[in-house]
Amino acid sequence: MPRSSSAELITLRVSIVKELRNKWKKERERNPYVNEHFGGFVNELLHDILEKDEFLRHYAPFLSEEGCTRDTLYIKDFKENKIAEIHFSENKLHCSLCDSFACFHIQFAMATPRVAKLNLDQKTIDNEIEEDGQQVKKITNNKRRRNTISRI
Ligand SMILES: [Zn+2]
Known part of the structure; x- marks a missing residue:
């Protein structure tokens, strides 16, 4: 894509470009009006953020x-x-x-x-999963014990 004289080159992190490219592809699949040029898409995205900031200042x-x-x-x-x-x-x-x-x-x-x-409190979620896991383990162990006892 030809660059206009008012364009400026900036360096983006490789991981950011990858994420942006994935977002661009997904959005293009859903909406054909999304900019067909990756650079244009990124510019619009950044412009939207600036507009949102401006909106918040008024709102x-x-x-x-x-x-x-x-x-x-x-x-x-x-x-x-x-x-x-x-x-x-x-x-x-x-x-x-x-x-x-x-x-x-x-x-x-x-x-x-x-x-x-x-x-989001990942620890709480992890703890809940851990607690659920422990509950299942207890129930399973109790059943095993009962089975062992009944067999005796
Ligand atoms: Zn409040």
């Missing part, structure tokens, strides 16, 4: 993302002059400020890219 000018840890997203509310802490609880996003699963801070958090940095 919620009094909210701002202040930071993020592994399990909490911090959103400054300038109206309340307080920080809303958003984290996963019962597999849903929860706002500590409103004690709500459906407040404006949650809507805002959902629109930020960093929401994806919040880890």
Whole structure:
């Protein structure tokens, strides 16, 4: 594809290009109007992100993302002059400020890219699987024991 004089070369990580190419292919399969050029697709994707940021600034000018840890997203509310802490609880996003699963801070958090940095508690899921596994093991062992006893 010919580059226009206003184009600029940038370096992308190989792994990112691979992910982007997969996304582009999948989206082209679903929607024929997706840009037929990979470069054009990436440009549109980045432009969409910038537009979303602009939209958020208009939609919620009094909210701002202040930071993020592994399990909490911090959103400054300038109206309340307080920080809303958003984290996963019962597999849903929860706002500590409103004690709500459906407040404006949650809507805002959902629109930020960093929401994806919040880890769904893998440990809890793993522990549940582990506990289920242990339960099955116990039941199986009990049956075995009973069988052994009944055979005696
Ligand atoms: Zn809230």
